[in-house]
Amino acid sequence: MGSAKEYYFDDLGIDQHWVSKTFFTCPECGTDVHQEVEVPEPDYTAEKSRDMVTGGQVEIQCDGCGSVFEGDAWAGPAHCDIELIKYPETHISCDPPGYDRPPEDWYDESEVPDDPFSIFKSNHDELLLLIDTQAKGDGSSLLNRMIFAQILTFLEAYFCDTLITGLREHPMRLAQFAAKDGSIKQTEIKASDVLSDPDHVRKLIEHNLKSRLYHQFGSGKTDKNGKSMPEGVALWYSIAFGFALAPKDDDLEALRRYAALRHDCVHRNGVTKSDEKLTLFDKNFLQEALATANRIVNHVDDKIIKLKDRTNESIL
Structure with missing residues (x-):
């Protein structure tokens, strides 16, 4: 696994920012929120997939009411789970984590490449x-x-x-x-x-x-x-x-x-x-x-x- 990690990160020169595409209904205003959230990078140095899961904290802001929610995130090579701290009963659908640009660039005009x-x-x-x-x-x-x-x-x-x-x-x-x-x-x-x-x-x-x-x-x-x-x-x-x-x-x-x-x-x-x-x-x-x-x-x-x-x- 280490050689694959080196290939992606070192040979391709990729700046590592891991994100997950998420969807949930805001528990405060009821708005359906589709958002990319920066999540922890899985540990690809581990030998077993279950040991690659890493945890961390995330923030998600509702597009409707502007409320900011703190949450706990767990990211593995094939899955991602997020739980809101104040609203643990809120279900959040998460795509597996993958590369993306830094969060501040997600909605920039430069986000979509010319070619x-x-x-x-x-x-x-x-x-x-x-x-x-x-x-x-x-x-x-x-x-x-x-x-x-x-x-x-x-x-x-x-x-x-x-x-x-x-x-x-x-x-x-x-x-x-x-x-x-x-x-x-x-x-x-x-x-x-x-x-x-x-x-x-x-x-x-x-x-x-x-x-x-x-x-x-x-x-x-x-x-x-x-x-x-x-x-x-x-x-x-x-x-x-x-x-x-x-x-x-x-x-x-x-x-x-x-x-x-x-x-x-x-x-x-x-x-x-x-x-x-x-x-x-x-x-x-x-x-x-x-x-x-x-x-x-x-x-x-x-x-x-x-x-x-x-x-x-x-x-x-």
Whole structure:
């Protein structure tokens, strides 16, 4: 485990800030709060996963009433738990901890990169090297499961950043998206906020988009004509840009399968609901999952470029 930790932290030069995406209902005002919270870094020097869990204190501020809640946090490689000190009965849903920028930069304009494609490609190359040099032959190993989960994490980041940057570059599409997206079109906006900040609406929409779960790819349901019904990320991209998320149905189905497997990896320590130990994460599986993610990213980037070209042609 030490070699993997050195690879991520030393070779990649990553400044370590561990966060968990959380959701809870404010116990004081009833507002639904989606927020990234800085949590303790798991101890990857431990030999057993149960010994990697670390504890610490966190603060969470309600977006509605502004109340600040102190809590105790426990973070492991595949799970995170937070309990509010004054309201221990409040349930907080936490994603497994992962890297992010310092908390003061989360809502900065610089948070969304200008070129999500190149960032994914760089991460792709690093992961490919990691699979080749450090992945275990045992398809049930913790390291292999972590690599698999990281493939999905980098893909989620690409989907989020590309959706936001694409809508920034096409204001009319942003307006159309706001009119069609169920979550955004029902958002109440104060006139005073718009008058005090002309970018308030855009920032509000982007904050909404950043809080979404980008491993939701739908159930594969079809309409009465047998046509696939886009849900989750596929639906958001269809509304925003008018193209399919994946180049073929098999790739989208693979994403759904990967999302379910990722859930078992990070929430059940590699065990299914039926108590079956997952052993499929060997090198070949990891390479195929990474290749599928890369193929989808290439497809999306190609569509985004064509969208830009058509816009430039209409301007000329």
